[in-house]
Amino acid sequence: MQATLIGIPTDVGASRLGAAMGPDALRVAQLAPALQQLGVAVNDLGNLAGPVNPRGGRDAQGLRNLAECLHWNQIAHDAVLQVLQQSRLPIMLGGDHTLATGSISAIARHCRATGKRLRVLWLDAHSDCNTPESSPSGNLHGMPVSSLCGLGPAELASLSGTTPALPASAFCQIGLRSVDASEKLMIRALGLEVYDMRAIDELGMREVMRRALDGLLGTEGEDTHLHLSFDVDFLDPDIAPGTGTPVRGGPTYREAQLCMEMIADTGRLASLDIVELNPALDLRNQTAELVVDLVQSLFGQSTLMRRDASPAT
Ligand SMILES: NC(=[NH2+])NCCC[C@H](N)C(=O)O
Numbered sequence: 001m002q003a004t005l006i007g008i009p010t011d012v013g014a015s016r017l018g019a020a021m022g023p024d025a026l027r028v029a030q031l032a033p034a035l036q037q038l039g040v041a042v043n044d045l046g047n048l049a050g051p052v053n054p055r056g057g058r059d060a061q062g063l064r065n066l067a068e069c070l071h072w073n074q075i076a077h078d079a080v081l082q083v084l085q086q087s088r089l090p091i092m093l094g095g096d097h098t099l100a101t102g103s104i105s106a107i108a109r110h111c112r113a114t115g116k117r118l119r120v121l122w123l124d125a126h127s128d129c130n131t132p133e134s135s136p137s138g139n140l141h142g143m144p145v146s147s148l149c150g151l152g153p154a155e156l157a158s159l160s161g162t163t164p165a166l167p168a169s170a171f172c173q174i175g176l177r178s179v180d181a182s183e184k185l186m187i188r189a190l191g192l193e194v195y196d197m198r199a200i201d202e203l204g205m206r207e208v209m210r211r212a213l214d215g216l217l218g219t220e221g222e223d224t225h226l227h228l229s230f231d232v233d234f235l236d237p238d239i240a241p242g243t244g245t246p247v248r249g250g251p252t253y254r255e256a257q258l259c260m261e262m263i264a265d266t267g268r269l270a271s272l273d274i275v276e277l278n279p280a281l282d283l284r285n286q287t288a289e290l291v292v293d294l295v296q297s298l299f300g301q302s303t304l305m306r307r308d309a310s311p312a313t
């Protein structure tokens, strides 16, 4: 397998500064060597260059840094598309979660061109489906899902060449535990498939992942491009403090490992966003190191317990 790292050092979508240092923290935590150890051929494009954070207030529409967000997402889109066209697996090193608008727009465009079905797993404490009208914060990192479903700011929503970029049914959100009232309505309106922390508590991570990955195994899944949008705040802040909008009560280390291992077992992973890592809030880079550890599982780090990708019952 051949993977390409793309550093996307933006924090213009968030209130707190610091996620722009995420790509380098992942490099310091040895992300590339960790993948190489598993037989993945890795190249690193370095960091994309985009606008600095103007640290502005909210505009007339109530949004923060829309022009800069657009710029970052356009260059993210272009870089990701190029990597996909080289048949390499792009790994986006964020950066705040708005960059997923650009990356997934490129992925949706590529899937359309190659006749692939797209499935997006969204690991996150938040649903990120606010719109400019509903957002309590004006932060664009709370809007990528609605943008991709055609409801965000028009310029962001149309990046993939069609609006919406992909059907809402392509998404599956896991780990949610901080959802605004407006987002609850949006989840319903879009019919998003969601496994919140209560579902993980009640069903267990294994059953949640079995449902989330349904249809990806065997010949049925052959034509599927599986994208993982991994927001670091998915993880419990006790083990992953280095993120700007932490919410207590997230998955444990073992639950997160099982989640990654079950994704690996499908053999369908074709692109990955790692977002919202904020080294300024981390403790001795422990969150970046944890993420690298989890990414190793995601790329098939085998343990004695490794399972074949047979449908768990
Ligand atoms: N990707 C994130 N960390 N998103 C946090 C979003 C928080 C809140 N729902 C908002 O819209 O502002």
Ligand SMILES: [Mn+2]
Pocket: 097, 124, 125, 126, 128, 141, 231, 276
């Ligand atoms: Mn997010």
